[in-house]
Amino acid sequence: xxxxIRLGAFLPGGGQHVASWRHPDQPAxxxxxxxxxxxxxxxxxxxxxxxxxxxxxxxIGFGGAREGGNARVAGFEPVTLFSALAPxxxxxxxxxxASTTYEEPYNTARKFASLDLISGGRAGWxxxxxxxxxxxQNFNRETQLPHxxxxxxxxxxxxxxxxxxxxxxxxxxxxxxxxxVFYDPEKLHxxxxxxxxxxxxxxxxxxxxxxxxxxxxxxxxxxxxxxxAAATAEVIFTAHQHxxxxxxxxxxxxxxxxxxxxxxxxxxVMPGVSPFVGRTLEEARExxxxxxxxxxxxxxxxxxxxxxxxxxxxxxxxxxxxxxPAPPTEGMxxxxxxxxxxxxxNNFTIRQLYQWIASARGHYTIVGTPETIxxxxxxxxxxxxxxxxxxLPPWLPTALxxxxxxxxxxxxxxxxxxxxxxxxxxxxxxxxxxxxxxxxGARAAVQAAE
Numbered sequence: 001x002x003x004x005i006r007l008g009a010f011l012p013g014g015g016q017h018v019a020s021w022r023h024p025d026q027p028a029x030x031x032x033x034x035x036x037x038x039x040x041x042x043x044x045x046x047x048x049x050x051x052x053x054x055x056x057x058x059x060i061g062f063g064g065a066r067e068g069g070n071a072r073v074a075g076f077e078p079v080t081l082f083s084a085l086a087p088x089x090x091x092x093x094x095x096x097x098a099s100t101t102y103e104e105p106y107n108t109a110r111k112f113a114s115l116d117l118i119s120g121g122r123a124g125w126x127x128x129x130x131x132x133x134x135x136x137q138n139f140n141r142e143t144q145l146p147h148x149x150x151x152x153x154x155x156x157x158x159x160x161x162x163x164x165x166x167x168x169x170x171x172x173x174x175x176x177x178x179x180x181v182f183y184d185p186e187k188l189h190x191x192x193x194x195x196x197x198x199x200x201x202x203x204x205x206x207x208x209x210x211x212x213x214x215x216x217x218x219x220x221x222x223x224x225x226x227x228x229a230a231a232t233a234e235v236i237f238t239a240h241q242h243x244x245x246x247x248x249x250x251x252x253x254x255x256x257x258x259x260x261x262x263x264x265x266x267x268x269v270m271p272g273v274s275p276f277v278g279r280t281l282e283e284a285r286e287x288x289x290x291x292x293x294x295x296x297x298x299x300x301x302x303x304x305x306x307x308x309x310x311x312x313x314x315x316x317x318x319x320x321x322x323x324x325p326a327p328p329t330e331g332m333x334x335x336x337x338x339x340x341x342x343x344x345x346n347n348f349t350i351r352q353l354y355q356w357i358a359s360a361r362g363h364y365t366i367v368g369t370p371e372t373i374x375x376x377x378x379x380x381x382x383x384x385x386x387x388x389x390x391x392l393p394p395w396l397p398t399a400l401x402x403x404x405x406x407x408x409x410x411x412x413x414x415x416x417x418x419x420x421x422x423x424x425x426x427x428x429x430x431x432x433x434x435x436x437x438x439x440x441g442a443r444a445a446v447q448a449a450e
Contacts, residue, residue, distance in 0.1 A: 002415070004416065004417055004418055004431075005377065005381050005386075005387075005388050005389065005411060005416050005417050006050050006235075006268055006270060006387055006388025006389075006430055006431075007047075007048075007049045007050055007388055007389060007390075007391060007417070008049065008050060008051045008052075008053045008095065008235075008237070008270060008388070008389070008390040008391065009040075009044040009047075009049045009051070009052050009053065009390075009391055009393075009400065010053045010054070010055070010272070010390050010391065010392045010393075011037075011040045011041075011044065011052055011053070011054070011393065011396060011400065012031065012054060012055070012075065013027075013030040013031040013032065013033060013036050013037050013040070013075065013076075013396070014030050014031030014075060015030065015393075015394070015395045015396050016274060016359055016360060016392045016393060016394050016395070016396075017291055017358050017359040017394040017395055018295060018299050018300060018303050018354075018358040018359075019291060019292075019294035019295045019296065019299070019358065020291065020394060020395035020396065022294040023290075023291060023294060023395045023398075025395060025396075025397070025398040026395045026396055026397075026398075030396060031074060031075040031076075032074060032075060032076065034076075034081075034084065036396075036397075037076070037081060037085060038085060038088050039397060040052070040396060040397060040400060041085045041088060041089050041092060042088060042089065043397060043400055043401060043404055044092055044400070044404075045089045045090070045091060045092040046404060047400075047403065047404035047408050048091075048408065048417070048418050048419075048420070048421060049092060049391075050092075050093055050388070050426065050429050050430055051092065051093030051094060051095045051122075051124060051426060052082070052085070052092055052093070052094050052095070053095040053124075053126065053217075053237070053390060054078040054081070054082075054095070054096055054097060055078075055097050055126070055128075056077070056078050056096070056097040056098070056099075056128075057075075057135075058099060058102060058130055058135045058138055058139070059132060059134040059135040059137075059138055060073050060074070060134075078096035078097060079096045079098070079111050079112065079115050081096075082094035082096055082115055082119070082123070083114070083115055083118050083119075086115070086118050086119035086120075086122065089122075090424070091122075091421040091423075091424060091429065092122065093119075093122045093123070093124055093215070093426030093429065093430075094115065094119060094122055094123055094124065094426075095123075095124035095125070095126050095215070095217050095235075095426075096112070096115070096123070096124070096125065096126060097126040097128055098111075098112070098125060098126070098127075098128070099128055099129070099130040100127060100128065100129055100130075100150075100153055100154035100157035100158065101128075101129050101130040101144075101145060101150055101153065101154070102130055102135070102139045103157075104198075105157050105160035105161045105164065105198055105200055106160075106164060106200055106202075106204070108125070108157070108161050109160075109161040109164035109165055109204050109206075110164075110204060110205070110206055112125045112161075112214045113164075113165060113204060113206035113207075113208075113209065113213070113214070114206055115214070116209035116211065116213065116214045117206065117207070117209050120209070120210055120424060120425070121209045121210035121211035121424065121425035121426065121427070122211075122424075122425060122426045123209070123211075123214040123215070123426065124214050124215035124216070124217050124235065124426055125161075125214045125215070125216055125217060126217040126218070126219060126237070127154060127157075127158060127216060127217065127218045127219075127228070127232070127233070128218075128219060128220075129147075129150035129151055129153070129154045129220065129225075130144075130150075131144055131150075132144055132306075147222070147224065148224060151220075151224035151225065151227070151228055152196065152197070153196075153197045154228055155228055155231065155232070156195045156196060156197050156198055157197070157198070158216065158228075158232045159193070159195075160191065160193050160195075160198050160200050162213070162216075162232075163191040163193055163200075163202065163438075164191055164200070164202050164203070164204040165204065165208065165212075165213035165214075166189065166208075166213075166437050166438045166439060167188060167189055167190075167191065167202055167203030167204040167205075168183070168187065168188055168189075168203070168204075168207045168208055169184075169187035169188075169189075169208075169437045169439055169440045170208050170212070170437055170440065171184075171187065172184050172187035172188055172207070173207060187439070187440075188203055189202070189203055189439050190202045190203050191203065191204075208437070209425075210424070210425055211425035211426060211427040211428070211434065212427070212434050212435040212436075212437070213435055214426075215234050215235060215426050215427060215430065215432060216232055216233055216234050216235075217233060217234065217235040217236070217237065218232065218233035218235075218236055218237075219236065219237040219238065221238055221239065221249065221335075221338075226249075226252060226253060226256060227256065229253060229267075230253055230256030230257045230259075230260060230262070230267070231256075231257075231260055231262075233267060234266060234267060234268065234430075234432050235267075235268045235270060235430065236253060236267065236268070236269050236270065237270055237271075237272060237390050238269060238270070238271050238272070239271065239272050239335070239338060239360075239361075239362045239363045239364070240271050240364060240385075241338070241341070241342060241345075241362075241364055243379065243380055243383065243385050246271055246380060246385035246386060247383065247384050247385045249269070250269045250384050250385050250386065251384060253267060253269055254267065254269075266432060266433060268387040268388055268430060268432070269386055269387050269388075270386060270387060270388040270389055270390045271363070271364060271380070271385070271386050271389055271390070272360060272363030272364065272389070272390045272391075272392055273360075273363065273364050273365075273366060273377070273389045273390070273391055273392065274359045274360035274363055274364065274365045274366070274391075274392040274393070274394055275365075275366045275367075275368075275373050275391065275393070275394075275399070275402075275403055275407065276288045276291075276359075276365070276366070276367040276368075276394060276399070277368070277369070277370060277373060277399070277402040277403060277406050277407060278367075278368070278369060279369065279370075279406070280369060281367075281368060281369055281372070284367045284368050284369065285367055287367075287399075288367045291358075291359070291394055291395060292355050292358070295354070295355060295358055297319070297351075298315075300351070300354035300355065300358060301314050301315055301319070301350070301354065303354055303357070303358065303361070304323075304339070304350065304353060304354045304357075307335060307336065307339045307357065307361060307362070308323075308326040308336055308339055308340075312324065312326040314350055317350060318350070319349065319350045319351040320349045320350070320351055321349060321350065322343070322347075322348075322349060322350070323340070323343040323348070323349075323350055323353055326340070335361075335362055338362045339353070339357065339362060342356065342357065342362065359392070359394040360392050360394075363390075363392055370406040370407045370409075370410040371410060373407055373410075374407060374410045374411055374414065374416070377389060377411070377416070378414065378416060381416065391403060
């Protein structure tokens with residue numbers, strides 16, 4: 001099968017851009033409007049996106065903004081939202097974020113297995129190691145766990161969840177009314193996990209779905225994050241400003257996966273892209289300038305305060321001066337480094353920096369026509385920088401409509417993107433293999449050796 005671009009749609013109801021809620025086209029209550037999320041999901045499916053993706057926060061305000069200008073202060077828990085949206089779609093996948101730092105594996109396994117069944121095999125779990133002291137203080141801690149400790153816990157957390165998802169073999173449920181046999185007890189298995197962070201007996205009380213188990217997604221870019229992704233992820237969301245750094249990341253992940261005995265084709269690398277689409281370049285720039293002009297100064301500074309690690313309060317600095325040095329913290333280390341890189345490479349002032357990252361927080365912002373945007377996506381896709389992209393429309397619903405109505409047809413015209421869904425599960429549409437149940441696989445291996 002000809003390789004195609006895969007597309008995720010990152011669609012928080014409040015919009016991606018820090019000022020998106022102020023745009024005339026954006027519903028001011030979009031973050032907590034179920035009807036608006038339903039509209040977004042149906043538009044994404046009309047555009048043949050692989051999945052609707054949502055990040056999640058466990059504390060008020062992304063990026064430290066607490067001054068009242070940020071629509072991210074309140075929103076839906078994503079698994080709950082996606083369970084409600086699933087019946088209104090047929091093919092669109094749903095990738096929800098859940099924290100390995102503050103959740104127990106059994107709870108994570110159970111809610112994602114439930115979403116997978118409810119959606120008919122269209123669920124994905126975005127594995128994150130949650131950062132920030134404000135979040136820690138919501139979960140019986142004063143400070144966040146150290147970076148390395150978070151990733152050790154995450155690796156074990158994913159291991160336990162995958163064991164739990166294999167509790168029932170695919171054909172365990174007989175449901176034989178005549179004989180009174182509901183399931184085959186030989187095909188139900190305990191996990192019996194005992195490790196550094198977790199002791200979980202199992203089994204999970206949810207069966208496997210039509211896609212075996214949810215797709216595992218991961219977004220870390222630090223060395224620890226890359227190690228976790230190469231070992232466990234099937235889809236990786238990543239942030240890059242240049243094709244060169246994207247290629248380095250892509251090749252490194254594929255090489256690490258190969259070294260671990262995994263097929264690198266079974267790991268899809270999908271950088272984030274925030275597109276401002278215009279029928280002309282002038283129209284695209286006008287859209288960018290209009291949204292930029294709506295940024296509340298305090299909110300832009302708050303965003304930067306968080307993304308630079310939270311230890312530097314930029315409110316006391318000249319916003320038209322350079323970004324001052326900020327010591328690295330135990331938070332999102334790769335994102336802190338990326339923000340510094342953007343500032344230094346472009347010689348941005350503090351104000352120019354928050355204006356540039358306001359739409360995507362370090363992901364690649366493209367301002368252009370459908371043709372020039374697709375030129376960039378095609379270059380990355382064909383030169384070992386991406387297997388697909390996570391699209392971050394700056395404001396909603398208009399920027400999503402622009403992408404679906406203008407960019408998708410150009411991708412299709414060039415033969416880079418599907419014209420219909422390949423299957424009904426998220427795995428089928430992503431081209432990922434069905435995960436063999438570990439117990440059934442072990443039994444088959446023994447039988448083949450006899």
